[in-house]
Amino acid sequence: MQRREFLKISSLGIGGLALSGTLLYEFFNSANDETDGELHRFPTYCEICFWQCAGWTHLDKDKKIWKIIGNEDDPHSNGRLCPRGTGGIGSYYDKDRLKKPLIRINDRGKQSFREASWEEAFDLIAKKMKDISSKYGPESMALFHHGSGGKYFTNLIKAFGSDNIAKPSFAQCMGPREVAYAATFGTGLSSPEPLDIRDTKCLVLIGSHLGENMHNAQVQEMSDAIDKGASIITVDPRFSTAASKSKFWLPIKPATDIALLLSWINVLITNEWYDKEFVELNCEGFDQLKQHVQSFTPEWAFGITTIEPDVIVKTAKTMHDASPAVIIHPGRHTTWYGDDTQRLRAVAILNALLGSWGKRGGFFIPDKASLPHHHLPAYPKPAWTWKDTVDGKYNLVDLGLANIMVDASIPKKSGDNSKVIKGWFVVGTNLINTLPNTTHTLKAIQNLDLLVAIDTMPMEITGWADVILPECTYLERYDSIRVNQNREANIALRMPATKPLYDTKPAWWMARELGLKLGLKEYFPFKTQEEELDWELTQIGSSLKEMKKIGVKKIPTPDHYLYIAKGETIEFNTNSGKIELYSSAIDEEGFPAMPVYTKHPEPEDGFYRLIYGRAPMHTFSRTANNPNLTDLMDENTVWINPKIANLWDLKENQYIKLKNQDGIVSTFSIKVRITERIRIDSVYMVHGFGHADKKLTQAYGRGASDTEMITNVLIDPIMGGTGMRGNFVTFITETV
Amino acid sequence: MRYAMAIDTLKCVGCSDCVVACQTENNVPIGYCRDWIVEVTDGTYPNLTLENRSERCCHCTNAPCVRCCPTGASHKTEEGVVLVTHSDCIGCAACITSCPYDARYTHPEGYVDKCTFCYHRLADGLLPACVSVCPTKCLYFGDLDNPESKISEVLKNRKWKLLIPEAGTEPKLYFLI
Ligand code: SF4
Ligand code: SF4
Ligand code: SF4
Numbered sequence: 001m002q003r004r005e006f007l008k009i010s011s012l013g014i015g016g017l018a019l020s021g022t023l024l025y026e027f028f029n030s031a032n033d034e035t036d037g038e039l040h041r042f043p044t045y046c047e048i049c050f051w052q053c054a055g056w057t058h059l060d061k062d063k064k065i066w067k068i069i070g071n072e073d074d075p076h077s078n079g080r081l082c083p084r085g086t087g088g089i090g091s092y093y094d095k096d097r098l099k100k101p102l103i104r105i106n107d108r109g110k111q112s113f114r115e116a117s118w119e120e121a122f123d124l125i126a127k128k129m130k131d132i133s134s135k136y137g138p139e140s141m142a143l144f145h146h147g148s149g150g151k152y153f154t155n156l157i158k159a160f161g162s163d164n165i166a167k168p169s170f171a172q173c174m175g176p177r178e179v180a181y182a183a184t185f186g187t188g189l190s191s192p193e194p195l196d197i198r199d200t201k202c203l204v205l206i207g208s209h210l211g212e213n214m215h216n217a218q219v220q221e222m223s224d225a226i227d228k229g230a231s232i233i234t235v236d237p238r239f240s241t242a243a244s245k246s247k248f249w250l251p252i253k254p255a256t257d258i259a260l261l262l263s264w265i266n267v268l269i270t271n272e273w274y275d276k277e278f279v280e281l282n283c284e285g286f287d288q289l290k291q292h293v294q295s296f297t298p299e300w301a302f303g304i305t306t307i308e309p310d311v312i313v314k315t316a317k318t319m320h321d322a323s324p325a326v327i328i329h330p331g332r333h334t335t336w337y338g339d340d341t342q343r344l345r346a347v348a349i350l351n352a353l354l355g356s357w358g359k360r361g362g363f364f365i366p367d368k369a370s371l372p373h374h375h376l377p378a379y380p381k382p383a384w385t386w387k388d389t390v391d392g393k394y395n396l397v398d399l400g401l402a403n404i405m406v407d408a409s410i411p412k413k414s415g416d417n418s419k420v421i422k423g424w425f426v427v428g429t430n431l432i433n434t435l436p437n438t439t440h441t442l443k444a445i446q447n448l449d450l451l452v453a454i455d456t457m458p459m460e461i462t463g464w465a466d467v468i469l470p471e472c473t474y475l476e477r478y479d480s481i482r483v484n485q486n487r488e489a490n491i492a493l494r495m496p497a498t499k500p501l502y503d504t505k506p507a508w509w510m511a512r513e514l515g516l517k518l519g520l521k522e523y524f525p526f527k528t529q530e531e532e533l534d535w536e537l538t539q540i541g542s543s544l545k546e547m548k549k550i551g552v553k554k555i556p557t558p559d560h561y562l563y564i565a566k567g568e569t570i571e572f573n574t575n576s577g578k579i580e581l582y583s584s585a586i587d588e589e590g591f592p593a594m595p596v597y598t599k600h601p602e603p604e605d606g607f608y609r610l611i612y613g614r615a616p617m618h619t620f621s622r623t624a625n626n627p628n629l630t631d632l633m634d635e636n637t638v639w640i641n642p643k644i645a646n647l648w649d650l651k652e653n654q655y656i657k658l659k660n661q662d663g664i665v666s667t668f669s670i671k672v673r674i675t676e677r678i679r680i681d682s683v684y685m686v687h688g689f690g691h692a693d694k695k696l697t698q699a700y701g702r703g704a705s706d707t708e709m710i711t712n713v714l715i716d717p718i719m720g721g722t723g724m725r726g727n728f729v730t731f732i733t734e735t736v
Numbered sequence: 737m738r739y740a741m742a743i744d745t746l747k748c749v750g751c752s753d754c755v756v757a758c759q760t761e762n763n764v765p766i767g768y769c770r771d772w773i774v775e776v777t778d779g780t781y782p783n784l785t786l787e788n789r790s791e792r793c794c795h796c797t798n799a800p801c802v803r804c805c806p807t808g809a810s811h812k813t814e815e816g817v818v819l820v821t822h823s824d825c826i827g828c829a830a831c832i833t834s835c836p837y838d839a840r841y842t843h844p845e846g847y848v849d850k851c852t853f854c855y856h857r858l859a860d861g862l863l864p865a866c867v868s869v870c871p872t873k874c875l876y877f878g879d880l881d882n883p884e885s886k887i888s889e890v891l892k893n894r895k896w897k898l899l900i901p902e903a904g905t906e907p908k909l910y911f912l913i
Contacts, residue, residue, distance in 0.1 A: 211749030
């Protein structure tokens, strides 16, 4: 920004999963034209983050993309896109976009590619896939995906005969939460989370910094709640934006959240501040829980968390006074310390005790449209999946774990090629920056016979690919209909506002063309996506024509209820049919049925805990090169408390390097931001910067990568998530 | 009719959506902006306060930029909106120097540019782009002369402050506190 220094704010996330056995199912889905007067506007839903806000792409008089405005009928956006969505046009105008299919001509990672025709690229991929299949079996092909394009490649990979499919949004993000809620309430929360924030009387944010993460409708509703006088309680070692809007800010010592949560449970039970009627009717295991938390007094928690006992009691009373219109926010990026499922269980239990499930101002019961899909032949049954590589672990999870699939790409013993993954499709996710421990990811990549990357932008991961397939941006393509849960079931359409700027194609088309090459035609019954969308929409009494005019359609399910009545008993999808305060499913897996606090290591002298988060104008590394958004923020900074800065003689805006506990030094330097908003034992930085790909002319070398510093990965034994907050850094001041 | 804007600092999260929405709506070239975010932190850990606010031209009642403009390019409409007629502007930057809020910049095409309160939208009954995009709905826009308007209502019911009131410019940007 030329005239003003833009100031910083920050988030993470993603959606949809399925859990097995006693637990649940959820799917994700995604959405699209029309004229108003002389300007044209075309329906779309945003692809910059997983929130998928519906809006309109407007063209100017020269028929060039001008602006994107929210669709007022859309419950995700209510007509207001977030800064990233508003700046989404930058993803279309970005000069660094991938423009043609590319084939690697040198060793992996050397970044030497030649342009190729689509035909040649597909021939090469199909040949290598067949080679892999005949040598190792079709299961050795894997898919990592994020965003709308993934579902078409999911169909391709399944039709090919593999079920090794993962979204990093699960094991690197919301997985622990989904498993914890499924274990407690019999259902994960999915996306957007069914939180009745606009009517809440008390919102507790623990590990969620709304306002810095722009989960659009939630940020909007938090603002409504502030207007209505709701009490916000924020637990964060950092004075976040949300903390500054809160009645109570609890500056907790990092890694001690479970102790605070347990003592809140203790206070609610000891003072009888829980919803007795609700618990009696709907919960199982109360007596065990009461017994379990007896010793977790506020005084006990004070010694661990540094939060004063009276503050613990006062905040618990505030929750009680608001009950059932109270929400302990379940969070989104939940993979922190490896005991994350247990932490989120404690959050779920608190919500249960306060009786906020199915209540106005608490958790509403979401409604969701069902869109019939054309019947496809059954997929071949794979002989093995990633699950067979983990010796019976992670049984509560059915969704692929990206980190485990990476592990499965490295033979356990050299020469042992049984159950080893040899080919990757990577769709819309920059795995190098998404997964912790870059060195490990690169080791797996070096072992592959095929790596295909599908993206709109060159990224670290595309630099390692054998074949790069350039996708057109969401403003240039149709995609499947967005079908997400909300207060009212609704669908949204995404359609192109213009022809692709370059020789880029939609993922739908790529997957189908490859399918045809592989002899899998019967899995791709439609010739164009318009045909498929129109077929689907007609099944539910709409049409592509109608959706082009309105963009978003509400299809409320008859008899759907948002809230449950006081005194009503409902059936939960758990083993006992009740809300399980004592989780039988987790118990059966051999883990503590009720959350326990474990002490985590603290930084050694001269080291500081690395905390990372988000800025409202960026979505991970996806937007780091977006010209409109980098104009707002073009590098991250490392937040350092003035006392520590003084100790190290650091100056504001000085560039330093970071070194972690394992001796890893950041490739790039990062600017120092001296601020009281961070504790003396921690530093903070926004995730998604420090790009090493020179093809990203805006983002290359700007700021440092937190992912590089995350080499100590704390695996959640219950669900395999990758805890990333157990890393410590120190400063290297001499080199710049 | 007197147009004015109020910014609720208790709700603004400093997300910059107002900035990027203004840039796209008004084709502001990348690298420039008509509105911007200010973040003020006070205190020491853990006793802290933080104020976020979205700032822009204050459309001052007593506008120094209009007074000092040699060509009359900087002018005020009958609704009190301060505008620059690009074709009349010689780019002398006298207005830039006189503005206590640093609200103006020289456009790469040579003329001075600034917030227009989205004057082109007002005639169509649309709110300014920044107001209509703000996710926290913390921006209020309307007519001070109309006691029924939302802006009159919030200014009546809430505490507010002005920026640099001592400059005597009588700004029409109110910050709710
Ligand atoms: S929250 Fe923002 S980035 Fe995410 S989908 Fe909505 S507008 Fe796009
Ligand atoms: S869009 Fe609204 S919340 Fe965001 S910075 Fe601007 S005024 Fe503040
Ligand atoms: S009123 Fe219009 S011109 Fe002024 S800052 Fe807002 S969007 Fe920009």
